[in-house]
Amino acid sequence: MKKNNHAVEGPDGLVYTARLPLSSATLYYLAELIRGHLxxxxxxxxxxxxxxxATIxxxxxxxxxxxxxxxxGNNIHRTTVTRWVREVVGLLAARAPRLDWACKMIARKGGGIVLLGGSLIRTRRRTGSDNRKHYSGKSKCHGLLVIALTDDRGRLLWVSxxxxxRTSEITACRHDKLTAKLRASGLAAIADLGFIGLDDIDDPGADPAVITGYKAAKNRPLTRGQKLSNKALxxxxxxxxxxxxxxxxxxxxxxxxxxxxxATALVRALLVLTNREVSR
Incomplete structure (x- = not known):
């Protein structure tokens, strides 16, 4: 008996045209990057x-x-597309700014304040021993933690x-020696309450490298001034x-x-593309 294993839609399938919500400048930049690499x-x-x-x-x-x-839709193999994506992501990630370079750039422009934050990128549930360490108890889902610095307008400067x-935001920042590099550049970072305790300075008269708000305790509610300070931050x-x-x-x-x-190379590659889209 002859087997018929082709898809129900037919062996050729359907091809449609879609529009990408991106600028042509980003396409030209990526195409020139690929040409230079080739x-x-x-x-x-x-x-x-x-x-x-570049379009694919x-x-x-x-x-x-x-x-x-x-x-x-382009008469090529699936593994070819995957290989192209990996190749281009690697080229873009190599152009992402490092932490020390980003801090020096802000200090050179006369800035003294950066914004610090963390976000979780959701992933599929892992198997085996990786399942627990990829589960975030804060967000109640599996994911990867990314720390970022931006300027006062929200332009991304660096991503970790x-x-x-499962990694805490403070642990991730200490692994990257964030406070030391901020002090070396003469900068201070404004962060949320999740970063309280990151800047443990021994000298009480020294300027803090990470500025956070106030957190209420069970037997110590916030005062009116502390609430106003948290609102301003x-x-x-x-x-x-x-x-x-x-x-x-x-x-x-x-x-x-x-x-x-x-994921690290992917996030850093998207940082480069995001800054080109935002600044156009």
Missing amino acids: KKIGSRWRALPAGKI VLAVLRCDQRPGDLAG AARPG AAVRAPVEHGFAHLKNWRVLGMLRTDPTW
Whole structure:
């Protein structure tokens, strides 16, 4: 008996045209980046031109389009699309600013204050021993923790490595030696109550590197002045949430279905693209 294993829709399927909510400047930038990389490695041939490769990669990152769907519409293999995405993400992540460079850039421009925040990128539930360490008790879901610095307008300056969701924000900042690098650049960061205790300074007369609000205790309610201070700090640090919102406009971060070890490069690559979109 002859087997018939083709899809119900037919062997060819349907192809449709969609519009990406991105600027042409971002497409041209990515296409030039790919062309420069191909010239550097001496690659003489690709299945599609650099501009088309850039469009496919942006569709995966912006709309979380499945590589298999894009491959079928462009007559290439699914693994080719996946390889292109990994390649471009690596090129973009290499251009993401480091923490010390970002602090020096702000200090050179005359700024003295940055905004500090953390956000959880949701992932699928892990298996085995990785399940517990990727579960965030604060957000009640599995994910990866990312710390970010922004300027007073919410423009992303730096993002940390993606760490398991069980990691606390203070632990992640101490791992990156954040307070030491802020002091070395003469900067101070405004953060939320989740960062209380990060800046443990021995000298009581020294200026703090991390400024937070006041947290009420069970037997010690906040005074009126402390409540007003918390309200003022919340208004000042609101742009850092806008920065995370711009970053999460890339729908590939809606629910990561890839290896968590690749998430750091992905987030840093999206930082570069986000800043180009916001500043255009």
